[in-house]
Amino acid sequence: MTTIKDVAQRAGVSVATVSRVMNGSNKVSETTRQRVLEVIEELSYRPNLLVRNLRKAETRKLLIMLPSISNQFYSQIVRGMEDRALLDRFNIMVCITNSNPETEQSYISLLTTRLADGIVFLSNEMDDEAISQIAAAYPIVQCCECTGAKTSKVSIDNRQAAYDAVSHLISLGHRRIAMVSTEKKHPSTVDREAGFRQAMEEHSLAVDDRLLQYGTYSFQTGMRACEALLALDSPPSAVFTIADSIAVGMVKQLLIRGLRPGPDMAVYGFDDTSIASLYTPSITTVAQPRYDLGYTAMDLLLRKIKEIDSPNQTLLLPHKLVIRESTCGDQTDSTVLGGRSEQEELV
Amino acid sequence: MTTIKDVAQRAGVSVATVSRVMNGSNKVSETTRQRVLEVIEELSYRPNLLVRNLRKAETRKLLIMLPSISNQFYSQIVRGMEDRALLDRFNIMVCITNSNPETEQSYISLLTTRLADGIVFLSNEMDDEAISQIAAAYPIVQCCECTGAKTSKVSIDNRQAAYDAVSHLISLGHRRIAMVSTEKKHPSTVDREAGFRQAMEEHSLAVDDRLLQYGTYSFQTGMRACEALLALDSPPSAVFTIADSIAVGMVKQLLIRGLRPGPDMAVYGFDDTSIASLYTPSITTVAQPRYDLGYTAMDLLLRKIKEIDSPNQTLLLPHKLVIRESTCGDQTDSTVLGGRSEQEELV
DNA sequence: CAGCGGTTTGTAAACGATTACATTATCAGT
DNA sequence: ACTGATAATGTAATCGTTTACAAACCGCTG
Numbered sequence: 216m217t218t219i220k221d222v223a224q225r226a227g228v229s230v231a232t233v234s235r236v237m238n239g240s241n242k243v244s245e246t247t248r249q250r251v252l253e254v255i256e257e258l259s260y261r262p263n264l265l266v267r268n269l270r271k272a273e274t275r276k277l278l279i280m281l282p283s284i285s286n287q288f289y290s291q292i293v294r295g296m297e298d299r300a301l302l303d304r305f306n307i308m309v310c311i312t313n314s315n316p317e318t319e320q321s322y323i324s325l326l327t328t329r330l331a332d333g334i335v336f337l338s339n340e341m342d343d344e345a346i347s348q349i350a351a352a353y354p355i356v357q358c359c360e361c362t363g364a365k366t367s368k369v370s371i372d373n374r375q376a377a378y379d380a381v382s383h384l385i386s387l388g389h390r391r392i393a394m395v396s397t398e399k400k401h402p403s404t405v406d407r408e409a410g411f412r413q414a415m416e417e418h419s420l421a422v423d424d425r426l427l428q429y430g431t432y433s434f435q436t437g438m439r440a441c442e443a444l445l446a447l448d449s450p451p452s453a454v455f456t457i458a459d460s461i462a463v464g465m466v467k468q469l470l471i472r473g474l475r476p477g478p479d480m481a482v483y484g485f486d487d488t489s490i491a492s493l494y495t496p497s498i499t500t501v502a503q504p505r506y507d508l509g510y511t512a513m514d515l516l517l518r519k520i521k522e523i524d525s526p527n528q529t530l531l532l533p534h535k536l537v538i539r540e541s542t543c544g545d546q547t548d549s550t551v552l553g554g555r556s557e558q559e560e561l562v
Numbered sequence: 563m564t565t566i567k568d569v570a571q572r573a574g575v576s577v578a579t580v581s582r583v584m585n586g587s588n589k590v591s592e593t594t595r596q597r598v599l600e601v602i603e604e605l606s607y608r609p610n611l612l613v614r615n616l617r618k619a620e621t622r623k624l625l626i627m628l629p630s631i632s633n634q635f636y637s638q639i640v641r642g643m644e645d646r647a648l649l650d651r652f653n654i655m656v657c658i659t660n661s662n663p664e665t666e667q668s669y670i671s672l673l674t675t676r677l678a679d680g681i682v683f684l685s686n687e688m689d690d691e692a693i694s695q696i697a698a699a700y701p702i703v704q705c706c707e708c709t710g711a712k713t714s715k716v717s718i719d720n721r722q723a724a725y726d727a728v729s730h731l732i733s734l735g736h737r738r739i740a741m742v743s744t745e746k747k748h749p750s751t752v753d754r755e756a757g758f759r760q761a762m763e764e765h766s767l768a769v770d771d772r773l774l775q776y777g778t779y780s781f782q783t784g785m786r787a788c789e790a791l792l793a794l795d796s797p798p799s800a801v802f803t804i805a806d807s808i809a810v811g812m813v814k815q816l817l818i819r820g821l822r823p824g825p826d827m828a829v830y831g832f833d834d835t836s837i838a839s840l841y842t843p844s845i846t847t848v849a850q851p852r853y854d855l856g857y858t859a860m861d862l863l864l865r866k867i868k869e870i871d872s873p874n875q876t877l878l879l880p881h882k883l884v885i886r887e888s889t890c891g892d893q894t895d896s897t898v899l900g901g902r903s904e905q906e907e908l909v
Numbered sequence: 910c911a912g913c914g915g916t917t918t919g920t921a922a923a924c925g926a927t928t929a930c931a932t933t934a935t936c937a938g939t
Numbered sequence: 940a941c942t943g944a945t946a947a948t949g950t951a952a953t954c955g956t957t958t959a960c961a962a963a964c965c966g967c968t969g
Contacts (some may be wrong), residue, residue, distance in 0.1 A: 218925055229949045234927060244947060264675035265616040266926035269954055274612075276677075284656065285637030285836075290705075293631055293658065306668065309656035311640065321653065328611035434840055463840060470842045489632075493781055493810060495817045498585060523628065565955055576919045581957060591917060613956040616924055912968090919962070925954105932949070939942085 226254040237262060245549040268329075277307050277516065278322060278334045282314045287488040288505070289337060292358065295509025296335060303517050305332070326353050333516045337448070338401065350527075354519035358512035359503075360402050361529070366517040369508055369530045373403045376501045376534040377410025380483050381455050383536055385418050387544065389453035389481060393426035393467065395440040396457045399404045407457045407485065426451050430461070437464020445472065453542070454479035459491045462498050466541055477543040489539050496540035504532050573601040573733070584609060594605050601673040615676075622764035624654050624863065625669060625681045635852070636684060639705065642856025643682060650864050652679070663687040673700050680863045683707070697874075701866035705859035706746045706850075707749050708876070714862040716850065716855055716877045720750045722835050723848045723881040724757025729800050730883055732765050734891065736800035736828060742787040742812065743804045743895045754832065758805045773798050777808070784811020792819065800828035806838045813888055824890040834884050843887035851879050 219237075223230045228247060235243050236251040241499030254260075268274045272372060281289055293309065300307050308331075310322040319340045325331045326349075333354035339362070346364035349355060361368035384392055394411050395403050413473055415422050428443055430436030437456065441464065444450050456462040466476040476482050476496050478559075484491050484500035491498040511530055518525055566584075570577045575594060581596040582590050590598075601607075615621045624647055628636055640656065649656050655678070657669040666687045672678045673696075680701035686693060686709070693711035696702060708715035741758050744751050759869055762769050775790055777783030784803065788811065791797050803809040809831030813823045823829050823843050831838050831847035838845040858877055865872055 219927095230926080231633075231928075231950080232948060235948090238927080242947065247947080261615070261671070261674040261676075263925055264672075264677050265612050265621075266924080266954085268677075269610070269612040269616065269925090269956095270927045272954085273921080284631060285634055286631055287634070290632030297658070306672075307658075309658065311644070311654075311656065313641075324608070325611075325653075329607040329608075329849055330611050330615075398823070434836075467840065467842050490840070493814065493837070495814050495842065535884065563955095567955080577915085577956080578919060578921095578958075582918090585957080594917085610955055613924085613954080616955090617927095617957045619924085892916065910969105914967090917962105917964075920960085922959085923957085927953085929952085929963085930950085931963085932947100934947070937942105937944090939940100 216263075217260045219260070219262065222254050222260050223249065225258065226251045271559070272329075274330060274332050274346055275305050276331045277305050277513075278325060278331045279307055279309050280319065280322060280334060280336045280339065281309055281311050282338045284311050287490065290484050291505035292337065292509035292512075295506040295511075295539060297509075299513035299517070301508045305492060305517070310455040312338075312340065314338070315339060323349065325357075331460055333520050335512050335516055339364075347522070352523070354523060356512050356516040362402050365527060367477065367519060367527045367529070369512045369515060369532065371508070372408040372531045373406035373505050373536040374413070376485075376503075377407040377455070377457075378414045379410075379534070379536060380485070380501050381411050381414035382418070383538075384453045384455065384481060384483060384542065385414065385420070386541065387453075389451075390420060391423070391426065391449065391451040391453075392420070393428065393440075393444050393451040393454045394456070395428045395430070395437060395454060395461050397431055397436075398429045399431070404457055411455055432458050432460050434460050434464030434467065437461040437466075438468040439464075441465045441468035441472075445474075448503065451480070453483070455483045457485050459484035459486050459488045459498060459500055462500065462541070463490055463494055466494060466496065466498060476541045481542040483542060491537070492539070496543070499539045499542040500537050502535045502537045504534070507532055563610075564607045566609065567597065569601050569605060569607050572605065573598045591791060596760055597854055607758045619676075621679050621805060622652050623678045624860075625651050625672060625678045626654055626656050627666065627669060627681060627683045627686065628656055628658050629685045631656070632659050634837065635833050639684065639685035639859075640853035642853035642858075644856075645858040646857045646860035646864070652864070659685075659687065661685070661687060670696065673702075680867050682859050682863055686711075696907070699861055699870070701870060703859050703863040703866065709749050712874060714866060714874045714876070716859045716862065716879065717750070718850050718855070718881040719878045720753035721757040721760070723832075723850075724754040724802070724804070725761045726757075726881070726883060727832070727848050728758050728761035729765070730885075731800045731802065731828060731830060731889065732761065732767070734800075734828065734889065736798075737767060738770070738773065738796065738798040738800075739767070740775065740787075740791050740798035740801045741803070742777070742784060742801060742808050744777045744778055744783075745776045751804055758802055777807050779807050781807050781811030781814065784808040784813075785815040786811075788812045788815035788819075790822075798827070800830070802830045804832050806831035806833050806835045809847065809888070810837055810841055813841060813843065813845060823888045825892060828890075829888040831888070832841070838884070839886070843890075846889040847884050849882045849884045851881070854879055 219230050219233050223233045233251055236248050297307050309514045312319040326334055335356045335358050338356055338360040343362050343364040350366045355366050356367040357366050359370050361370050376414035396408055412422055425447055428440035454465055462482050465482045469476045469480055484498045489502045515528060566577050566580050570580045574684050580598055583595050644654050659666040676748050682703045682705050684705055685707040690709050690711040697713045702713050704715040706717045708717050743755055759769055772794055775787035799811055809829050814831050816823045816827055831845045834847045834849035838847045862875060
């Protein structure tokens with residue numbers, strides 16, 4: 216490997232001069248600058264950034280922790296983060312934890328061992344105590360899944376969003392409303408369940424335990440829940456699910472059973488991932504301002520990097536209901552109703 | 563920041579001893595080991611890995627270059643890579659290029675500046691010449707999108723796969739077969755188009771230029787292509803698309819027009835992403851051994867890391883046709899036919 | 910108790926850059 | 940020709956580890 220010394224020697228200057236050329240210092244004559252640049256080109260010299268990072272005590276690398284890469288939901292968020300990070304000349308790298316605590320820990324140690332300058336969690340496995348402790352010394356932000364840890368955070372108001380969705384179903388005349396959620400209680404899950412209950416209670420509707428189904432974020436969960444609900448003596452007329460993937464499963468199972476999603480059973484999704492608008496029938500859902508969530512989270516992280524002792528902030532961004540066919544009372548043809556989500560290529 | 567010196571001082575030993583404890587060298591007495599460990603805990607000391615990486619001239623970090631995070635297709639591939647990398651105690655980090663040459667370049671420089679030990683490209687923007695040059699000095703592997711660059715590579719035989727798919731359509735009795743592809747010619751695109759043509763020619767079927775539609779990987783492309791094809795004097799009875807996302811658009815548009823995907827027009831997807839099995843009707847497609855592709859690619863990369871001068875290899879893994887409803891001749895009900903793809907959670 | 914082998918520990922060079930400070934070159938003004 | 944200011948360049952310390960080599964220590968043996 217060629218080092219700065221090799222370049223200096225070959226160009227007949229000192230390493231300091233080469234370093235100055237590399238860093239664009241103005242205290243180098245045009246003649247030597249050219250010579251050095253030539254030699255750099257000639258030897259195809261690339262500085263060892265480990266050393267530079269060491270000397271400058273910064274890496275300009277930020278980590279984004281995703282539980283999984285296969286979730287459509289994250290792409291716009293990550294794009295927002297990236298755009299914001301680039302403004303301050305930071306690079307981002309995505310770490311996939313698979314919701315595995317050890318994997319998560321191994322990526323966190325990149326931060327504490329100075330291989331990265333900050334982390335945004337899109338979900339985390341560690342407990343609040345541990346996260347808070349790390350956040351006290353290193354820049355950390357939570358996005359979308361915000362626990363009780365002492366960090367800066369950004370998300371939507373999940374409780375309110377669920378409340379709005381369920382209230383909407385009620386306003387359509389539904390009285391027996393089911394909920395399909397996950398066994399694993401993410402912060403967003405807890406809030407969405409709370410919003411569901413609040414809406415039901417405020418409209419004096421009973422929450423029948425048999426109408427509560429639990430599983431994972433998979434469409435299989437939606438299909439199974441659909442079966443279970445249809446098997447009841449008096450099935451619900453509407454279902455609120457906490458994720459589009461579950462809603463898709465519900466809808467598919469209804470179709471398999473020859474039932475019409477919407478008229479026969481209304482289905483509400485959550486997140487407005489591309490499949491919700493793509494599916495036939497299209498699926499009513501709650502949209503989050505994903506790009507903004509990411510952009511804002513990154514903004515908070517950069518603030519923390521500039522000043523680790525800056526106070527923690529909690530920001531809530533506005534959500535939106537996207538009404539589509541799956542909550543349509545009368546479905547005479549399969550024309551796509553409004554609520555087309557922002558154009559997003561499915562590459 | 564506490565350094566190894568602080569620990570040494572506090573524990574009353576030399577930095578060498580602390581380093582030995584950190585690295586699990588056996589030449590430390592149990593007594594001092596314990597004392598040092600206590601101090602490390604007490605000061606919550608974390609070594610600066612920039613230095614360690616510098617001394618050891620390795621980072622044990624591998625980069626995976628994705629054009630986009632929103633593609634379902636990549637998740638299993640990445641998992642395969644990760645599993646293989648972990649066996650050799652390497653961490654992986656995902657870099658999203660957005661198909662932007664500058665972004666790609668900025669991540670590649672992480673390799674040449676010794677911040678990472680190797681790269682797997684799931685697609686690349688640089689030209690073959692540039693890639694070959696880098697690959698001569700640094701470990702690089704191409705996966706799924708293999709150009710003419712001098713690197714090790716893994717993919718399926720895209721030409722053969724397309725050939726098989728189109729031959730299958732022909733065996734079902736179709737004679738007028740359209741193709742929907744992308745403007746941008748990725749290596750896989752070129753091969754799939756070639757396979758399409760080969761199958762048509764070998765069965766003495768004319769390739770009507772009006773039956774060739776081009777766009778992006780988006781479902782909008784599928785919808786538009788569907789419109790264009792239906793507007794023809796004699797529309798095709800089957801369509802081969804080079805991506806599931808396009809096929810979904812086709813199917814959706816057929817449904818909107820009140821036509822039956824399958825009986826009225828057969829639709830073939832490619833890649834077997836989760837949406838293909840999820841959609842109603844489910845979509846016939848070509849499945850790639852995604853996990854294995856990733857695992858194998860990483861295996862080749864690790865080989866290159868061990869020995870940069872090891873010869874480049876090109877591996878082709880077997881594909882599979884997954885027959886579903888969208889190529890079904892008579893569709894009496896919406897029962898899901900075989901070809902359920904490997905269970906994959908949609909999180 | 911000198912000498913020996915083995916274990917444990919310490920000293921200091923090295924990794925490859927950045928940068929404060931020192932030195933040298935350049936040149937205008939007298 | 941000399942001075943002093945300014946620009947260009949060089950020297951060497953430094954970042955925080957790892958590790959080769961040297962030194963100290965310990966218990967035994969003869």
